Amino acid sequence: MRPYDLIVVLDFGAQYSMLIARRVRECNVYCEVLPHDVSVNELKKRQVKGIIISGGPASVYEEGAPQADPNLWTAGIPILGICYGLQLMAKELGGNVKPETKREYGKADLFIDDETNLFAGLPQQIQSWMSHGDTVTVLPNGFKQLAHSDNTQFAAAGNIQKGLFGVQFHPEVVHTPQGINILKNFVYIVCGCKPTWTTANFIEQQVKELREKVGQEKILCALSGGVDSTVVSALVNKAVGDQLTCMFIDQGFMRKDEAKKIVELFTKSFKINLIHVDAAERFFTRLKGVSDPEQKRIGIGNEFIRTFEEEAKKLGHIPFLAQGTLYPDVIESAVPGTTTGKVAKKIKTHHNVGGLPEKMGFKLVEPLRLLFKDEVRTLGRELGVPEEIVSRQPFPGPGLAIRIIGEVTPERVKILQEVDDIVVSEIKAAGFYKKVWQSFAVLLPIRTVGVMGDKRTYLNTIAIRAVTSTDAMTADWARLPYDLLEKISSRIINETPEINRVVYDISSKPPSTIEWE
Ligand code: XMP
Numbered sequence: 001m002r003p004y005d006l007i008v009v010l011d012f013g014a015q016y017s018m019l020i021a022r023r024v025r026e027c028n029v030y031c032e033v034l035p036h037d038v039s040v041n042e043l044k045k046r047q048v049k050g051i052i053i054s055g056g057p058a059s060v061y062e063e064g065a066p067q068a069d070p071n072l073w074t075a076g077i078p079i080l081g082i083c084y085g086l087q088l089m090a091k092e093l094g095g096n097v098k099p100e101t102k103r104e105y106g107k108a109d110l111f112i113d114d115e116t117n118l119f120a121g122l123p124q125q126i127q128s129w130m131s132h133g134d135t136v137t138v139l140p141n142g143f144k145q146l147a148h149s150d151n152t153q154f155a156a157a158g159n160i161q162k163g164l165f166g167v168q169f170h171p172e173v174v175h176t177p178q179g180i181n182i183l184k185n186f187v188y189i190v191c192g193c194k195p196t197w198t199t200a201n202f203i204e205q206q207v208k209e210l211r212e213k214v215g216q217e218k219i220l221c222a223l224s225g226g227v228d229s230t231v232v233s234a235l236v237n238k239a240v241g242d243q244l245t246c247m248f249i250d251q252g253f254m255r256k257d258e259a260k261k262i263v264e265l266f267t268k269s270f271k272i273n274l275i276h277v278d279a280a281e282r283f284f285t286r287l288k289g290v291s292d293p294e295q296k297r298i299g300i301g302n303e304f305i306r307t308f309e310e311e312a313k314k315l316g317h318i319p320f321l322a323q324g325t326l327y328p329d330v331i332e333s334a335v336p337g338t339t340t341g342k343v344a345k346k347i348k349t350h351h352n353v354g355g356l357p358e359k360m361g362f363k364l365v366e367p368l369r370l371l372f373k374d375e376v377r378t379l380g381r382e383l384g385v386p387e388e389i390v391s392r393q394p395f396p397g398p399g400l401a402i403r404i405i406g407e408v409t410p411e412r413v414k415i416l417q418e419v420d421d422i423v424v425s426e427i428k429a430a431g432f433y434k435k436v437w438q439s440f441a442v443l444l445p446i447r448t449v450g451v452m453g454d455k456r457t458y459l460n461t462i463a464i465r466a467v468t469s470t471d472a473m474t475a476d477w478a479r480l481p482y483d484l485l486e487k488i489s490s491r492i493i494n495e496t497p498e499i500n501r502v503v504y505d506i507s508s509k510p511p512s513t514i515e516w517e
Helices: 017-026 040-045 084-092 179-190 199-214 227-243 258-269 280-286 293-314 373-382 399-403 410-429 482-495
Strands: 006-011 030-035 048-053 079-082 096-112 125-138 144-148 156-159 164-167 219-223 244-250 273-278 320-322 363-365 438-452 455-468 499-504
Touching: 006 017, 017 030, 017 179, 040 048, 048 084, 048 179, 079 084, 084 096, 084 125, 084 164, 164 179, 199 227, 199 363, 199 373, 219 227, 227 244, 227 320, 227 373, 244 258, 244 293, 258 273, 273 293, 280 293, 293 399, 399 410, 399 438, 410 438, 410 455, 410 482, 438 499, 455 482, 482 499
Parallel strands: 006 030, 006 048, 048 079, 079 164, 219 244, 219 320, 244 273, 320 363, 455 499
Antiparallel strands: 096 125, 096 144, 144 156, 156 164, 438 455
C-alpha cells in the first residue's frame, strides 16, 4: 500500500503540467503527471484522490483536440480544471465556450464570490494570472460562479456537490500569489488528502523498499560526484549500509580538488565502501588528437563503460545497480509534439553515469525515480549531504573535456581547473552562484596578442559563460554585474600565466547551447 495520497495532473500538452505537479507536492501531497487519455479504471485502481486538468491546445473546439475518458466527469473523483481544463469540463458537461475577440493575458484582479472550498480562508480580492483566448459563456447544470474578474464572468466555477471545479486563471504560477493556497484548498478540503508526502516519510518508505528488494545481496552505485548519484548513495547506504559499494571513476576532467573532496566525504563522513578509480591516464590517452565534440563524448562514454566493466568484474557478483534517475526522465509525454517528459530531439549525445549497458545484467534500483530535482536536494540535506554538493550547479558528465575547445591534454585541463576555480569562487562570493543556472569558464584554442609590462604576449583566451534557466531547455545569458566580471577577468589574467584575454558569452539558448561543445 502506498503511504501517500495521490493527485494526478492529466497532461493535455500544457507547458504547465510539471509545474502544477511540483506545486501540489509543495503542499506535501504526492502528485504524478499522467497521459490525458488515461482510463477511469486505471485512476480508480490507483486510488487517485483528485485530478487536475491543465492547459492544452488553443481551443476545445479545435479539430483533433485531445480527449479525456468520457467517464471522467462522472467517476466521483474530484476534478480541478485549469484554463483549458475548465473549458473542457464546461463543454463536456453541456455548457458553452466561446472565443474571445481579444486574448486575455496578464495580471487580473479576481473577486471571490464563494468563500468555501477552493477559496476558503482567502481575501475577497486577490491577484491572478490569466492567459486564455476562449472563455466559458454558459455554465453546465449544477455549476455556479465562484469568482469573477473585470473581463471574465466565470473566472472560477464549480459544481460543489460533485467536487468539480474550474478556474480560468493559473493558480500554479507565481503571478497568482495566493495560488498555492487555492491548490492546498483543492487537495485538502475538496479531495480530503493528508499532507504526508514529506522527506521523512519518503526516506522511511524507500529504506523499507530497498531492504525488501536488495535483501542480503550486494549493490553497486556509480558515483559521479553530482547531486543525484551522491544522494542515491546516501539513501542506499542508509538502507543497506555495508552491502553498498560506490564506484567513483575519476576521468581526470573534474573541477579543481573535486575528486579529493568526494573521496573524503564518502570515506570519512559517510563511511561508505568507496572504490576510487584514478583513470585519468587512460582517458587522456583515449582523447589524444581528438577535437570533435561528439567524438570526445563517444570516446569518454565508451572508455567509461569499459573501465566500469573491468572494475566491476574485480568485485565479484553484484546483482544490483543503483541509479539516480529522476521523475522528469521517467515521464513520457502522451501528446505528440510536446515535451513534458523526454526531450524530443538530441542535439548532443549526453553521457551520464546511468548509461551502463544492459548486457551487464544488473537489476536496476532507482530510488529517486519519483522525485523532482528540488526534492532530491531536500532529501540530500536531510541525509546529511553537504550543502556544497546539494546546491551544486549541473555539471556535464564529460566534465571539463567539453569545456576545452580542441584537444584535451593534462596541461590544458590544469589551466581550466585553475581558471574555473576563480570563476566559481568569485561568483559564489558575490552571491550569484544560486541565482544562475550554470556559471563556468571555457578554454579556447586561439591565441591573441596582449601586452604585459612592456612585453608583447601571445596567449590563450578564456570565455566566461553564465546563464539563467529553469530546465536547461532554454537559457539566457546572465546579466552579471560589470564589477564582478571585471574582478573575474583581472584575477584570471593576473593569476594564470597562460591567459591574456577574457571574454563574456552573451548568447542565449536557442540558438546557442549552454556548453560550447
Ligand atoms: P546544452 O549545452 O545542450 O546543455 O545547452 C544543456 C544541459 O546539459 C548539460 N550537458 C551535458 N550533460 N553530458 C551531460 O551529462 C553531456 O555530454 C552534456 N552536454 C551538456 C549542460 O551542462 C547543461 O546543463
